[in-house]
Every structure is written in C-alpha cells, then in structure tokens.
Amino acid sequence: MALTGALVWGMNEGAVYLWTLPMFHCNGWCFTWTLAALCGTNICLRQVETKAIYQAIANDGVTHLCAAPVVLNSIVNAPKSETILPLPRVVHVMTAGAAPPPSVLFAMSQQGFRVTHTYGLSETYGPSTVCAWKPEWDELPPETQARLNARQGVQYIGLEGLDVVSTTDMKPVPADGTTIGEIVMRGNTVMKGYLNNPKANEETFANGWFHSGDLGVKHPDGYIQLKDRSKDIIISGGENISSVEVENAVYLHPAVLEASVVARPDDRWGESPCAFVTLKPGVDRSDERRLAEDIMKFCRSKLPAYWIPKSVVFGPLPKTATGKIQKHLLRARTKEMDLLRRASCSNLSG
CATH class of the missing domain: 3.40.50.12780 (ANL, N-terminal domain)
Structure with a gap:
C-alpha cells in the first residue's frame, strides 16, 4: 500500500x-x-x-x-x-x-x-x-x-477487484451513471474480518466480496461514484434522497462554510432532509430564520422539490480526529428536536 x-x-x-x-x-x-x-x-x-x-x-x-x-x-x-x-x-x-x-x-x-x-x-x-x-x-x-x-x-493498484452490485441479486449494475448499487471490493489489502464477530463477517463478506455499505453508481467510463452510505440515505415518502447530493447543493450557497444533511423524523413523509450548517465568518446571523429560508430557496433551483431541506440548523459540526463529520450525533440531535417539538405541541393542546 x-x-x-x-x-x-x-x-x-x-x-x-x-x-x-x-x-x-x-x-x-x-x-x-x-x-x-x-x-x-x-x-x-x-x-x-x-x-x-x-x-x-x-x-x-x-x-x-x-x-x-x-x-x-x-x-x-x-x-x-x-x-x-x-x-x-x-x-x-x-x-x-x-x-x-x-x-x-x-x-x-x-x-x-x-x-x-x-x-x-x-x-x-x-x-x-x-x-x-x-x-x-x-x-x-x-x-x-x-x-x-x-x-x-x-x-487502486494492488486491489484485486472492485464493482458496484445490486443489493438484491449481487449482479453488477449497468455502467449508466444512474443505477445505484453497493460498492464491493476484494484483495489482500482488505481485512480478514471483525474480531470475534462471525455474524458480521458472514454479512460483510457475502459471495466472497467485502461489502462496504456505501451506495454508488458506475459511469460509462468505468469510474464509480459514491452516492451515500446506506445508513445515510434519507427515505422521504418512499423515495430515496442522497444526503451527499443535497449537501453539494447547500455548499454552493455563498454564506455556507460547512454543511451536513441527515434524516429528520417527519410525521407526513416519514423522514425529511435536515441541513446542519456552519456559516462563513462575517455572515450576518441576526436573523437565522430568514437565512434558513434563503438557503432552502437557493436549493429549489438545484434539487427536486422533495430533496430540499425542510429545516436548517446553524452551528459547529461534530467531527472525528480525522475530520469526518459525525452524522450519527446529528441524527441524534434531530430525534431530540422532534421530541421537543412533540412536547411543545402536547403542551399547547393541553
């Protein structure tokens, strides 16, 4: 390596x-x-x-x-x-x-x-x-x-195999840049398995391939493209939404420094996109509601209607030592936000 x-x-x-x-x-x-x-x-x-x-x-x-x-x-x-x-x-x-x-x-x-x-x-x-x-x-x-x-x-040189396969029958997806499958790999640079976890190993190495848990597409030129982690896909009204593609749109807003999009519980649709945003230095934060509406309006010209974030939360993003945004912590925050919303509605109705 x-x-x-x-x-x-x-x-x-x-x-x-x-x-x-x-x-x-x-x-x-x-x-x-x-x-x-x-x-x-x-x-x-x-x-x-x-x-x-x-x-x-x-x-x-x-x-x-x-x-x-x-x-x-x-x-x-x-x-x-x-x-x-x-x-x-x-x-x-x-x-x-x-x-x-x-x-x-x-x-x-x-x-x-x-x-x-x-x-x-x-x-x-x-x-x-x-x-x-x-x-x-x-x-x-x-x-x-x-x-x-x-x-x-x-x-990579040294990796024996790489493919994008259907999650239902393990067959390679067509190289059309649109059909989503799971990215799989094999070779001597892939781990032998998880320690003392035979069940996880059986699932991870099904059919002799390492299953990454990442969803992607294969383009006509053979290049693969990651669309999302399987656990990060947002399912709204039965439709899959790529959090990565929503993030790419939010990043284009001139006030946005960092963005991460996760699923938020939604009474009508099951889940809806929620954007956590860090603003650039110097951006006027006096009216965050107006700024959130502006970001959502900005996304309307770049995304399907049901992909547009239904809520925007401002503040620093939690990260690992390697700089990865910790989406599991953001998902936990959306659940807390939903509980607070429900409690508030209950108090008002009471």
Missing part, C-alpha cells in the same frame, strides 16, 4: 510531505512508510490550522499533503490574512474520508492545488480507489473538471 500510494500519486524521491492526518488512522493512509521508501521529509503540525498549513507550504517546501474534505474547505475559505497566495509551487493534495463537494475541488484548483481524490475504508487499510486524471480533462472547463474529479474513480 505504501508503494502503491507513491505510484498512484506520482511522488518522487525527496518529496516533502505535510501531515494533517493523524498517523494512527490506517498509518496515516500508509504514507508514513511511503515517505520512508522515498527518502522524503515529514513536516508535522501540532494543530491543523490553515495559517500553519500555508506557512509550511511557503517556508518548508511542502510538495504533498493529504487531507479530508473538511480541511480542504477550511483552506479555501481561510481569511486572506492567513493565506500565502499565489502558491510558490504546485502542491499535490490527496483527499478522502468523505465525498468532497465539487465546489471545494474547484476552489482548490483555482488556488493552485492539484487534488487527487481517493476512497477507501479502515477495513481496506485506506485508499482503494483513485479518480485517475485523464489527459482529455485538461481541455474541459474548470467546473466540469471539478465535477469529474469528485467521483471516487477506479480501483
């Missing part, structure tokens, strides 16, 4: 790598050993802050860094006082951990970062796919490049 990372990323001997990932997580996506193999330089941060990232790029000759999409978002939205632009050199960035919004990838490219998008899980020891850049993409508009690069891509 370490050498595969160097090949996939085109890293040369003597690369200067900036750590924004914790080394304990899949050995920092295996780049601890990649840098050793390449006689590279490790630049470490005590805290992942945009000012420190830009200073390391300017002062320490950083050529490569890995970061979750939430870190990329903070980089492109950093105050001018913290940035050092234009960059002194092209900086190669590998991102994974969540589906990156195309708007963030576009902003990174405009600043001079060259982003490689990968995808994987702890169970696959880090990256398993890469959105390999095609030369013909160079001639496309930047917005189109960002949209293509937001896909999860093709299988």
Whole structure:
C-alpha cells in the first residue's frame, strides 16, 4: 500500500510531505512508510490550522499533503490574512474520508492545488480507489473538471477487484451513471474480518466480496461514484434522497462554510432532509430564520422539490480526529428536536 500510494500519486524521491492526518488512522493512509521508501521529509503540525498549513507550504517546501474534505474547505475559505497566495509551487493534495463537494475541488484548483481524490475504508487499510486524471480533462472547463474529479474513480493498484452490485441479486449494475448499487471490493489489502464477530463477517463478506455499505453508481467510463452510505440515505415518502447530493447543493450557497444533511423524523413523509450548517465568518446571523429560508430557496433551483431541506440548523459540526463529520450525533440531535417539538405541541393542546 505504501508503494502503491507513491505510484498512484506520482511522488518522487525527496518529496516533502505535510501531515494533517493523524498517523494512527490506517498509518496515516500508509504514507508514513511511503515517505520512508522515498527518502522524503515529514513536516508535522501540532494543530491543523490553515495559517500553519500555508506557512509550511511557503517556508518548508511542502510538495504533498493529504487531507479530508473538511480541511480542504477550511483552506479555501481561510481569511486572506492567513493565506500565502499565489502558491510558490504546485502542491499535490490527496483527499478522502468523505465525498468532497465539487465546489471545494474547484476552489482548490483555482488556488493552485492539484487534488487527487481517493476512497477507501479502515477495513481496506485506506485508499482503494483513485479518480485517475485523464489527459482529455485538461481541455474541459474548470467546473466540469471539478465535477469529474469528485467521483471516487477506479480501483487502486494492488486491489484485486472492485464493482458496484445490486443489493438484491449481487449482479453488477449497468455502467449508466444512474443505477445505484453497493460498492464491493476484494484483495489482500482488505481485512480478514471483525474480531470475534462471525455474524458480521458472514454479512460483510457475502459471495466472497467485502461489502462496504456505501451506495454508488458506475459511469460509462468505468469510474464509480459514491452516492451515500446506506445508513445515510434519507427515505422521504418512499423515495430515496442522497444526503451527499443535497449537501453539494447547500455548499454552493455563498454564506455556507460547512454543511451536513441527515434524516429528520417527519410525521407526513416519514423522514425529511435536515441541513446542519456552519456559516462563513462575517455572515450576518441576526436573523437565522430568514437565512434558513434563503438557503432552502437557493436549493429549489438545484434539487427536486422533495430533496430540499425542510429545516436548517446553524452551528459547529461534530467531527472525528480525522475530520469526518459525525452524522450519527446529528441524527441524534434531530430525534431530540422532534421530541421537543412533540412536547411543545402536547403542551399547547393541553
């Protein structure tokens, strides 16, 4: 995996790598050993802050860094006082951990970062796919490049197999970019199983494939694209809603810094989309109700009517040490919100 990372990323001997990932997580996506193999330089941060990232790029000759999409978002939205632009050199960035919004990838490219998008899980020891850049993409508009690069891509070198299969009969879905199935993998970089949990192992390795629990599509060019985690799909009135695609629309609003969309209990539809939003610095927060309505109105031109968030909640988003947004905590908050709403209605009726 370490050498595969160097090949996939085109890293040369003597690369200067900036750590924004914790080394304990899949050995920092295996780049601890990649840098050793390449006689590279490790630049470490005590805290992942945009000012420190830009200073390391300017002062320490950083050529490569890995970061979750939430870190990329903070980089492109950093105050001018913290940035050092234009960059002194092209900086190669590998991102994974969540589906990156195309708007963030576009902003990174405009600043001079060259982003490689990968995808994987702890169970696959880090990256398993890469959105390999095609030369013909160079001639496309930047917005189109960002949209293509937001896909999860093709299988990593060293992975034996990758596919998107139907959740009912395990047959590969057609490469039409629309038929949703589960992403499955196999190979010697996939874990042997969960410790002392034979039932979970039987389900996870059905038919000899590792079942990721991620839902996606396969495009005509063979590239796969993640649509959602199976547990994150919102089912509203019997229709499936991709939380990732709703998030991508919310991210485009000029006031939004970060967004995460989860299911909220809904008396009529069963579930409805609820957007948790962190606003950019300097945004007027005096009338949050008006701002929430503006975000919902903004989404109407970009999403089907039933995909539009029915509620917007403002505040910081809970994250793991690797920068992943903890959606399970947000889902718990929506349940608390629903209980409070019901209690309020009960008190009014009483």
